[in-house]
Amino acid sequence: MRIAPETVALINQQADIIEVVQDFVSLKKKGTNYTACCPFHNEKTPSFSVSPSKGIYKCFGCGKGGDSIGFVMDIENYSYVEALKYLAKKYNIELKTDENQTDEELAEQKERESIHIAMEFAQNYFKDLLTHSEMGQAIGLSYFKERGFKMPVIEKFQLGYSLAEWDGLLKTAENKGFSRDILEKAGLILQRENKAYDRFRERVMFPIHNVSGKPIAFGARILKNDPKQPKYLNSPETAVYHKSRVLYGIFQAKKSIRELDNCYLVEGYTDVVSLHQASIENVVASSGTSLTVEQIQLIRRFTENVTVLYDGDNAGIKASLRGIDLILAQGLNVKVVIFPDGEDPDSYLKKVGTTSFQKYLQEENQDFITFKANLYQNEAKKDPLKRAEMIKEVVQSIIKIPDEIKRRVFFQECSQLLGIDEQTLLTEGNNLLRQEKFAAPQPILPQKQPTEDAQEDTQYAEEEKLSPVYAQEKAIIRLMMRYPDFVLEDTSTKIGDFFYQELKDIQFENDLFREVFEALYKAQKDAPGFQSQVFIQNAAASWKGLLVDLMSERFELSPQWKEKHLIHIPTERETLGNSVREHVLRMKMNHLQKLIKENTRQLQEAKTEEEQIKAMSIGLRLKQILQQIAGHLNNTILKT
Numbered sequence: 001m002r003i004a005p006e007t008v009a010l011i012n013q014q015a016d017i018i019e020v021v022q023d024f025v026s027l028k029k030k031g032t033n034y035t036a037c038c039p040f041h042n043e044k045t046p047s048f049s050v051s052p053s054k055g056i057y058k059c060f061g062c063g064k065g066g067d068s069i070g071f072v073m074d075i076e077n078y079s080y081v082e083a084l085k086y087l088a089k090k091y092n093i094e095l096k097t098d099e100n101q102t103d104e105e106l107a108e109q110k111e112r113e114s115i116h117i118a119m120e121f122a123q124n125y126f127k128d129l130l131t132h133s134e135m136g137q138a139i140g141l142s143y144f145k146e147r148g149f150k151m152p153v154i155e156k157f158q159l160g161y162s163l164a165e166w167d168g169l170l171k172t173a174e175n176k177g178f179s180r181d182i183l184e185k186a187g188l189i190l191q192r193e194n195k196a197y198d199r200f201r202e203r204v205m206f207p208i209h210n211v212s213g214k215p216i217a218f219g220a221r222i223l224k225n226d227p228k229q230p231k232y233l234n235s236p237e238t239a240v241y242h243k244s245r246v247l248y249g250i251f252q253a254k255k256s257i258r259e260l261d262n263c264y265l266v267e268g269y270t271d272v273v274s275l276h277q278a279s280i281e282n283v284v285a286s287s288g289t290s291l292t293v294e295q296i297q298l299i300r301r302f303t304e305n306v307t308v309l310y311d312g313d314n315a316g317i318k319a320s321l322r323g324i325d326l327i328l329a330q331g332l333n334v335k336v337v338i339f340p341d342g343e344d345p346d347s348y349l350k351k352v353g354t355t356s357f358q359k360y361l362q363e364e365n366q367d368f369i370t371f372k373a374n375l376y377q378n379e380a381k382k383d384p385l386k387r388a389e390m391i392k393e394v395v396q397s398i399i400k401i402p403d404e405i406k407r408r409v410f411f412q413e414c415s416q417l418l419g420i421d422e423q424t425l426l427t428e429g430n431n432l433l434r435q436e437k438f439a440a441p442q443p444i445l446p447q448k449q450p451t452e453d454a455q456e457d458t459q460y461a462e463e464e465k466l467s468p469v470y471a472q473e474k475a476i477i478r479l480m481m482r483y484p485d486f487v488l489e490d491t492s493t494k495i496g497d498f499f500y501q502e503l504k505d506i507q508f509e510n511d512l513f514r515e516v517f518e519a520l521y522k523a524q525k526d527a528p529g530f531q532s533q534v535f536i537q538n539a540a541a542s543w544k545g546l547l548v549d550l551m552s553e554r555f556e557l558s559p560q561w562k563e564k565h566l567i568h569i570p571t572e573r574e575t576l577g578n579s580v581r582e583h584v585l586r587m588k589m590n591h592l593q594k595l596i597k598e599n600t601r602q603l604q605e606a607k608t609e610e611e612q613i614k615a616m617s618i619g620l621r622l623k624q625i626l627q628q629i630a631g632h633l634n635n636t637i638l639k640t
Helices: 005-014 017-022 068-076 080-090 103-132 134-146 151-156 168-175 180-185 250-260 269-277 293-300 314-319 321-329 345-352 354-364 368-380 384-398 404-418 422-439 452-466 470-482 495-503 511-526 532-538 541-551 573-605 609-632
Strands: 028-030 033-036 048-051 056-059 160-162 189-192 195-198 203-209 215-222 232-234 263-266 283-285 305-312 333-341
Touching: 005 068, 005 080, 005 532, 017 033, 017 048, 017 056, 017 068, 056 541, 068 080, 080 103, 103 134, 103 160, 103 168, 103 180, 103 203, 103 215, 134 160, 134 203, 151 269, 168 180, 168 195, 180 189, 203 250, 250 269, 250 283, 263 269, 269 283, 269 345, 293 321, 305 321, 321 333, 321 368, 321 384, 333 345, 333 354, 333 368, 345 354, 368 384, 368 404, 384 404, 384 422, 404 422, 470 495, 470 511, 470 532, 470 541, 470 573, 495 511, 495 573, 511 541, 532 541, 573 609
Parallel strands: 263 283, 263 305, 305 333
Antiparallel strands: 028 033, 033 048, 048 056, 160 203, 189 195, 203 215, 215 232
16 A cells, blocks of 8 residues: 555654664764764764754765655655554554555555564464463463563563464464465464464563564463474564564663663573563563674663673583674674573572672673673683683774774783783784684675666766766755755846856756756745755655755854854855856856867868858867856866
């Protein structure tokens, strides 16, 4: 389906770009804008900017940009309609539909929506069994209560229970109208030789939510001893669930992570739930997988500080060290807390209580160098070879840090802690970096067809190289977008009118710029209260990237130059009149140069003396006008 235009307009009007982005990324105010490390690519310093006044976001690193709808599409990999539905739900806007989509678009969107609906149904089904069925209360609820979970936290995480029946969910779902095909695609049932049965049976259920709070998968724990069954059974990958990109508890934790600027990373579902019950809410788990780069980047949307909570088991800790190096390599700051031998966060919390547990987290956290050194210290104490290996292990972690200054600080700390000359550590670090560089295989990437956006980017890059007026055409649209109400003093006309009048006989060379220029001029003429933000929201999809790019500013002039240092730096608005005229003159100069080139050709092809004289006269006049324009621009024409 398509959403009615009036509904889209209402969503655009009510959606606050800061509110929308902050549901997924932790923003920091900088001047009039907000910044963060980009959620779409890995970077050391923030280049992602959100402008509340313009209603747009822009990454100056990877180039992504758009409005609230575009952000939801990018961050959640939603279709346009799915993004509109998400925002409509967020702002309690009633959806009104319009015309139909193509069959292919409709089928893909319908499948994703059906899977989401099926997962929502399954979550409620398992939750209802936990609290209302005899077996759910006797087995599932009893288990959670034995773990110390109270009803508020059980409801917060939507915990549930699956019966021992082979097709309990299947029958109930089919009675509600769900097809077996969708239930299978959602990972809720299995089909073998015309037989279908529930994937999850006789287990307590932990729903896994995406960042926006939708259930997309389940982790299920068996409660009886059965060597033929895995202790935990997780949902398979589906159209809405990719386990390497999801963290258990991220929806419930994101607000606290942002506020406290730290994320506790644990191993199990029950650790997350237990800590939330103890009012420690900035905690997530890796959903039954080894930690991945995508999961670390998900954390980085909300904080750059991670504290890893390890069970007190040296063998298990060593097996998990790769995770620390991955976190360091993504530019995050890492601390570690080790619990006493035999304890995990959940068990230790129950043992000492909330107050002592929180105190333990504050007092026992250590940086990764101290952690690694202490981990290997006892083993290496009397063995020089093991000590050398331990030092290499620490250096191996330090070189993962992308920031050079941070690396140097940690090399200094490592030198003091381990009693090794700093220069020796630096040399070893450089050697390891060189080894990694040359040892890394160079992948042969398959040739892929460029996307439509990539093709457009390549096209405009080539046109920028070839066209002498590319910059002027782009600048003209930018000025019209940014200063629609600016009036030129000597002509008493607005910028848009001035450009249109002066350039009406000159055609833009770039097709996209020409289309946008004409539509922009018409919109400004038709709407006295023209707003660039509204124009972007209603623009064609192929225009939005350009428009957002034109409205985005990477740097903002600090008011302290004037307020503190008494230095006045002219703003663009103050020099706007001159800029407008310069762009017009350069457009005219380029047009004249093309006319002169055509005139030269006509002169060469002239067959009669009369045709030659006429062409020479026209050429002379064109060159005189060109010299006048060059004089206004303070240019010297060396060759025509």
